[in-house]
Every structure is written in structure tokens, then in C-alpha cells.
Amino acid sequence: MTLSRSASCFAEILSDLVELTDNEIQALKQLEARERNLRRGAVLQRENEPDHELYILRRGMMMSYVLLEDGSRQILRFLFPGDMIGLPGILYRGSPEALCALSDCVVCPFDRSALSNLIVQHPRLAALILVVNQIERVSLTDRLAMLGRTTAKARVGALLLELRDRLRATDKSIDNSFTLGLTQEEIGDATGLTSVHVNRMLRQLEQEGSIARVNGHVTLLDESVLARSANYVNRFEGIEIDWLPVPR
Amino acid sequence: MTLSRSASCFAEILSDLVELTDNEIQALKQLEARERNLRRGAVLQRENEPDHELYILRRGMMMSYVLLEDGSRQILRFLFPGDMIGLPGILYRGSPEALCALSDCVVCPFDRSALSNLIVQHPRLAALILVVNQIERVSLTDRLAMLGRTTAKARVGALLLELRDRLRATDKSIDNSFTLGLTQEEIGDATGLTSVHVNRMLRQLEQEGSIARVNGHVTLLDESVLARSANYVNRFEGIEIDWLPVPR
DNA sequence: CGTCTGTTTGATCCTTTTCAATGCGTGTGG
DNA sequence: CCACACGCATTGAAAAGGATCAAACAGACG
Known part of the structure; x- marks a missing residue:
């Protein structure tokens, strides 16, 4: 860089x-x-x-x-x-x-x-x-599908994956562990759930071994399960643009 | 024109x-x-x-x-x-x-x-x-809030309003009555509901006097109620752009 | 130490889903 | 022309997934 x-x-x-x-x-x-x-x-x-x-x-x-x-x-x-x-x-x-x-x-x-x-x-x-803008748009439609058609657990899982990926874009040292700078109420307001239910889903994910948590610090233990259940795709990857105008 | x-x-x-x-x-x-x-x-x-x-x-x-x-x-x-x-x-x-x-x-x-x-x-x-693109984006985020935070009835109502407004953009003769070219399953897939529940919501709206229906033709009888309950805003209206570059 | 914010847990309620069946209108082949 | 199939709307009953209400608990901070 x-x-x-x-x-x-x-x-x-x-x-x-x-x-x-x-x-x-x-x-x-x-x-x-x-x-x-x-x-x-x-x-x-x-x-x-x-x-x-x-x-x-x-x-x-x-x-x-x-x-x-x-x-x-x-x-x-x-x-x-x-x-x-x-x-x-x-x-x-x-x-x-x-x-x-x-x-x-x-x-x-x-x-x-x-x-x-x-x-x-x-x-x-x-x-x-x-x-x-279009990448952002596609992310929004992914979230739309998530809210419309997936379960509470999948939504929370997808949010965790998304946060990890976005944080990683800035800080490459992040692997599958990161500090969740959000309250459970905020997670709920993003996923269309109540904070109470977010709590239950987090502990359920924890209990199943999909994630681990240590005071606000989350580790993703089984990304593939999380990603599949919520149809999560990192939309910042795999971009192909060969049609751009010549630069000035 | x-x-x-x-x-x-x-x-x-x-x-x-x-x-x-x-x-x-x-x-x-x-x-x-x-x-x-x-x-x-x-x-x-x-x-x-x-x-x-x-x-x-x-x-x-x-x-x-x-x-x-x-x-x-x-x-x-x-x-x-x-x-x-x-x-x-x-x-x-x-x-x-x-x-x-x-x-x-x-x-x-x-x-x-x-x-x-x-x-x-x-x-x-x-x-x-x-x-x-941004207008479309804002419409998408409106729909996101609708899916995340409003009831089934409000979602169906908002969808009807949106369809009316979009159809009206092309055909100015449409006032508050239009042909709903969608099955109830499609309405459900747009609002994150099942077709069964869409049916119930439609008849509930009908019974309350918010809408009227005659085989696939819908009339909005009380727009303000529909709009308020679902936080609906027509995002194609009220655009203000004075910062555009000069045309060629 | 007390307050405040946020997490955790339980019990109950309610909206929406699921499953199942019926009806209705249209198009199609016999 | 009739019988039948098919897609769609409608309705009922039961189940489930989340919401709501309420209370206890933990940590941070002045």
C-alpha cells in the first residue's frame, strides 16, 4: 500500500x-x-x-x-x-x-x-x-432476503459474519475473532429482533459450538455453517469490472 | 411530453x-x-x-x-x-x-x-x-425497515401503496384504483409473509374499509391510514438536486 | 458505594406459519 | 360439450417462533 x-x-x-x-x-x-x-x-x-x-x-x-x-x-x-x-x-x-x-x-x-x-x-x-453504490445495493438486498426469509439464529449469524468481513477489510490482522462493538439491542435493531431474543440466539450459537464469546469478543468457530444457514456472501469479493472508462 | x-x-x-x-x-x-x-x-x-x-x-x-x-x-x-x-x-x-x-x-x-x-x-x-440509484437505494432501505419492524398488515398495505405509486408514474390516469398483477404468493414473497397470511391481511384491510377488491382490482379507500401504519413515503417525490454538473 | 447500562433468564402471550381441505375459474383434450 | 386438471384464493385448526413482561445479575464509572 x-x-x-x-x-x-x-x-x-x-x-x-x-x-x-x-x-x-x-x-x-x-x-x-x-x-x-x-x-x-x-x-x-x-x-x-x-x-x-x-x-x-x-x-x-x-x-x-x-x-x-x-x-x-x-x-x-x-x-x-x-x-x-x-x-x-x-x-x-x-x-x-x-x-x-x-x-x-x-x-x-x-x-x-x-x-x-x-x-x-x-x-x-x-x-x-x-x-x-451497487455493491452496497447488493448488500442491502442480501439483508432484505435475510429479514424476509431467514430465522432469528441465521440472521444473527449472518450479521456476525458480515461484521467480521467488514472489519477485516480495514484490519487484515482480524481472522475469525473480533470485538463486537455493538449492544445486543443494536444487533436486534439490525436484524429485526428484540434484544432478548438476540441474547438467546447468541447463546444458542455458542452452545452449538458455532461461536465463542468472551466479554464482547466473538470468535467464529464454524463459518461454513453460519454462512450456509443465512445465505451469506461477502459482496466485496469477486468483483469483476473490465468495462470501466479509461482513467484521466 | x-x-x-x-x-x-x-x-x-x-x-x-x-x-x-x-x-x-x-x-x-x-x-x-x-x-x-x-x-x-x-x-x-x-x-x-x-x-x-x-x-x-x-x-x-x-x-x-x-x-x-x-x-x-x-x-x-x-x-x-x-x-x-x-x-x-x-x-x-x-x-x-x-x-x-x-x-x-x-x-x-x-x-x-x-x-x-x-x-x-x-x-x-x-x-x-x-x-x-440512490432513490432506488432509499426505497430498498424503506423496505428493509418494513420487513424488520412492521406488522404483516402494515407491510401488505405499504406494498399496495408502492405499487399504486409506481404504476401511476407511468400511467397518470391511475388514481387510487389499479389492477394488482400479482398473486398473493408473490405479495408474500415481497413482504416476507406466507400467501395464506397475505390473504388474511388483505381481507382484514378490506373488512376495515381500508381497501376494496374486485377480482384482482384493488381500490385504496384510506391511503393515510395505510401510509402511516407502514411509514410509507413515495421516494420518487420531493427530489431536490441543484448540484448537478452542467449538461453537454 | 450506588447508579447506570447492558446481559441473562423465566413465564406467558401473540402473531405468523404450517398443514390440510375446499372452492373457484380457466383452459384443454376427449 | 363435458370431464378433468391446474393454478390460485379462501378458510380452519394446530404448532411454532418471537415478542413481551418482569426480574435478577454483572461490570463500569463517578
């Missing part, structure tokens, strides 16, 4: 897909010129409130969620370093989703016009942003 | 967002140069099979879905004229979702390189494609 790359988290993600040119890396760096620190629990964007800025998440873990009329919450997505966030928010007067820091975070805010300029000046980056 | 516009379904959708230039319309027309007819029930793309073509749906109604190991199906999205489809499929060796015609359809296939060229030559169209 070259030094020039690590100046931009977003560029690092894209580098997994193609070899970026210096020009492109330079342009991406500008998106992350400014930094902003968030404390654990801080709300970066509230639902239905206008906030027309975009962000690259540089460090930490965040989540996007919606609140329903009855007070319940659905977590839509967990966010990791290199994710571009806030894109849905710039389409509407009020953001359709809230953004909140799950750990201390660093985000890099940038203006909508910066995105616009990027698209004009770097068509290949525009295409890559499209590709990343 | 000018004549030049109607030559491209996709252009019509984009015209709701901005005023397109002749150049842009011309470019979009080329995406829909070829046509292909599909019979009701025809599978345009099978899951996990390679098909690296893209399509604009010109006429009819389609769906995208995934099949799970246990044989159950999750319908991800219903597709309507003007929708660009197959985009997730060009990222992976095997398509992550299947595409199937729910009625007799006309699709316009085009090559990935055509998309690539469009992005290079028409940055504003690239940005608009990004915007349309």
Missing part, C-alpha cells in the same frame, strides 16, 4: 477494484481534506433534518438507521472506514436516514459540488462510485 | 428530475435502440448465472428476486417502465439476483460499454444515474 494511497480512505477501497492513477488519487485526496472528530454516540445526521453534506468515514464504526412511528428503530447499515456516507441525504429536503457514531470516529466532510466536479473531471471515478 | 422524449423510457424518468438537453436525449435513445419481447413468466436473468448485459424496461412489469437454500424466495423489487435493470449483475461473475417478467414486457438490452461511454461523454447523465 503506497503512501499516496493511504492519504485517502476512499481511494484505498477503490484500489481494491482497480489501479488508480496519480491524478485520480490526487482528486480523491481533496474529498478528505477536512477532518471532523465524532465521539461515540454522536449523531452526525438526524432523520428528516436537512444536512446536505457528504462524508467519507476515515476511522471508527458508524451506523445508519431509521426510526418508526411506534418508536422502534431499524438499523440499515453499519459503516466502516472508506465508506462514502450521506449520499441519500442530498437528494431530499430531509435526510431519509440518521447517521450515528458507534465508536469514536473521524469523518471527512465534503461538499456536493466536490462530488459533481469529480464526476466531470474523472469519469472513471464516477463509474467506480457507481460500482461501489 | 415531447416526442423526442418518449423515444426513451429512461429519458422520461430523468426528465422528471431535470430538463434534458437534446444531446443527452440523443445519447439516451441509443441505449434503447434494440428491443426484446418477453412473455409473462419469462426469466430474463437467472440467479448466479452470468449475463453481463444491461436493460431498460420499456413496457410491462418485472421483478427481481433471490432464491434461498430452503427453496423460499425473496422478491427484492418490482420493476416498471423506465427502470434500468441488470446493473448489479455486471459486477459479479454470477448475477446476485434473478429477473423475471410479471406481464408481457419489452426490454431494451444494451452493452456495458454503452454505459461506460455515457458516463464519459455525459457527466450530468452519470450524475443522474447515480441519483436514480
Whole structure:
């Protein structure tokens, strides 16, 4: 990983897909010129409130969620370093989703016009942003199928696998063991379950020998069982793109 | 609606967002140069099979879905004229979702390189494609919250509202009454329910006076109740985009 | 030490699924 | 034209998977 790359988290993600040119890396760096620190629990964007800025998440873990009329919450997505966030928010007067820091975070805010300029000046980056959006989209539809058609145990298992894979993308030292920076209530709000039932599913997975747990630290003992029962696929792997425009 | 516009379904959708230039319309027309007819029930793309073509749906109604190991199906999205489809499929060796015609359809296939060229030559169209992707994304997250956190009745109600709105986008004559071109099993596969329970929910909605039904034809009698109970929002409305690049 | 947040466990309730059967309309071959 | 099959809607009864309610418990922190 070259030094020039690590100046931009977003560029690092894209580098997994193609070899970026210096020009492109330079342009991406500008998106992350400014930094902003968030404390654990801080709300970066509230639902239905206008906030027309975009962000690259540089460090930490965040989540996007919606609140329903009855007070319940659905977590839509967990966010990791290199994710571009806030894109849905710039389409509407009020953001359709809230953004909140799950750990201390660093985000890099940038203006909508910066995105616009990027698209004009770097068509290949525009295409890559499209590709990343589609990966995210496929992850969302995977989660849709999970909520619609799988059991509680499978959902919890799939979430654990997904978290592991996303954490591993940033930190290659992670193998099958990681710190679960989530409460059981948060896991429930992501999987459409109650925290009580999440607890029962976790211990059931533990009892069956699929996972092990030591205060907030989870080890996946039988990935294949977890993956199969929940139809889990790591959508960040196996991307094939040979049709991109030539870089500038 | 000018004549030049109607030559491209996709252009019509984009015209709701901005005023397109002749150049842009011309470019979009080329995406829909070829046509292909599909019979009701025809599978345009099978899951996990390679098909690296893209399509604009010109006429009819389609769906995208995934099949799970246990044989159950999750319908991800219903597709309507003007929708660009197959985009997730060009990222992976095997398509992550299947595409199937729910009625007799006309699709316009085009090559990935055509998309690539469009992005290079028409940055504003690239940005608009990004915007349309985000609208779709927000619709998906709405459905995620629906599956995770709302009751069976609310889900069915929300689906009816969504169908009405999408059909109305193409056919302005539709008000609160439309033909439901879906079986109750399909409604179930979209809402994460069994067909049996969908039936019960439909009759319950009917009994409460929220909807009326005459062999496959549904009338929404109390939209506000349906919308509120399911947190339904029409995401194709209220788009605000003032940050797009200048057109070519 | 007391408070607060989060985990764990039990008992009960309820929504939705499952299984099973009936009816209904349409198309098809004899 | 009739008999039959087939897909789909409808209904009932029983079972199950999660939710809800309530309480105990553990660790962190001022």
C-alpha cells in the first residue's frame, strides 16, 4: 500500500477494484481534506433534518438507521472506514436516514459540488462510485432476503459474519475473532429482533459450538455453517469490472 | 411530453428530475435502440448465472428476486417502465439476483460499454444515474425497515401503496384504483409473509374499509391510514438536486 | 458505594406459519 | 360439450417462533 494511497480512505477501497492513477488519487485526496472528530454516540445526521453534506468515514464504526412511528428503530447499515456516507441525504429536503457514531470516529466532510466536479473531471471515478453504490445495493438486498426469509439464529449469524468481513477489510490482522462493538439491542435493531431474543440466539450459537464469546469478543468457530444457514456472501469479493472508462 | 422524449423510457424518468438537453436525449435513445419481447413468466436473468448485459424496461412489469437454500424466495423489487435493470449483475461473475417478467414486457438490452461511454461523454447523465440509484437505494432501505419492524398488515398495505405509486408514474390516469398483477404468493414473497397470511391481511384491510377488491382490482379507500401504519413515503417525490454538473 | 447500562433468564402471550381441505375459474383434450 | 386438471384464493385448526413482561445479575464509572 503506497503512501499516496493511504492519504485517502476512499481511494484505498477503490484500489481494491482497480489501479488508480496519480491524478485520480490526487482528486480523491481533496474529498478528505477536512477532518471532523465524532465521539461515540454522536449523531452526525438526524432523520428528516436537512444536512446536505457528504462524508467519507476515515476511522471508527458508524451506523445508519431509521426510526418508526411506534418508536422502534431499524438499523440499515453499519459503516466502516472508506465508506462514502450521506449520499441519500442530498437528494431530499430531509435526510431519509440518521447517521450515528458507534465508536469514536473521524469523518471527512465534503461538499456536493466536490462530488459533481469529480464526476466531470474523472469519469472513471464516477463509474467506480457507481460500482461501489451497487455493491452496497447488493448488500442491502442480501439483508432484505435475510429479514424476509431467514430465522432469528441465521440472521444473527449472518450479521456476525458480515461484521467480521467488514472489519477485516480495514484490519487484515482480524481472522475469525473480533470485538463486537455493538449492544445486543443494536444487533436486534439490525436484524429485526428484540434484544432478548438476540441474547438467546447468541447463546444458542455458542452452545452449538458455532461461536465463542468472551466479554464482547466473538470468535467464529464454524463459518461454513453460519454462512450456509443465512445465505451469506461477502459482496466485496469477486468483483469483476473490465468495462470501466479509461482513467484521466 | 415531447416526442423526442418518449423515444426513451429512461429519458422520461430523468426528465422528471431535470430538463434534458437534446444531446443527452440523443445519447439516451441509443441505449434503447434494440428491443426484446418477453412473455409473462419469462426469466430474463437467472440467479448466479452470468449475463453481463444491461436493460431498460420499456413496457410491462418485472421483478427481481433471490432464491434461498430452503427453496423460499425473496422478491427484492418490482420493476416498471423506465427502470434500468441488470446493473448489479455486471459486477459479479454470477448475477446476485434473478429477473423475471410479471406481464408481457419489452426490454431494451444494451452493452456495458454503452454505459461506460455515457458516463464519459455525459457527466450530468452519470450524475443522474447515480441519483436514480440512490432513490432506488432509499426505497430498498424503506423496505428493509418494513420487513424488520412492521406488522404483516402494515407491510401488505405499504406494498399496495408502492405499487399504486409506481404504476401511476407511468400511467397518470391511475388514481387510487389499479389492477394488482400479482398473486398473493408473490405479495408474500415481497413482504416476507406466507400467501395464506397475505390473504388474511388483505381481507382484514378490506373488512376495515381500508381497501376494496374486485377480482384482482384493488381500490385504496384510506391511503393515510395505510401510509402511516407502514411509514410509507413515495421516494420518487420531493427530489431536490441543484448540484448537478452542467449538461453537454 | 450506588447508579447506570447492558446481559441473562423465566413465564406467558401473540402473531405468523404450517398443514390440510375446499372452492373457484380457466383452459384443454376427449 | 363435458370431464378433468391446474393454478390460485379462501378458510380452519394446530404448532411454532418471537415478542413481551418482569426480574435478577454483572461490570463500569463517578
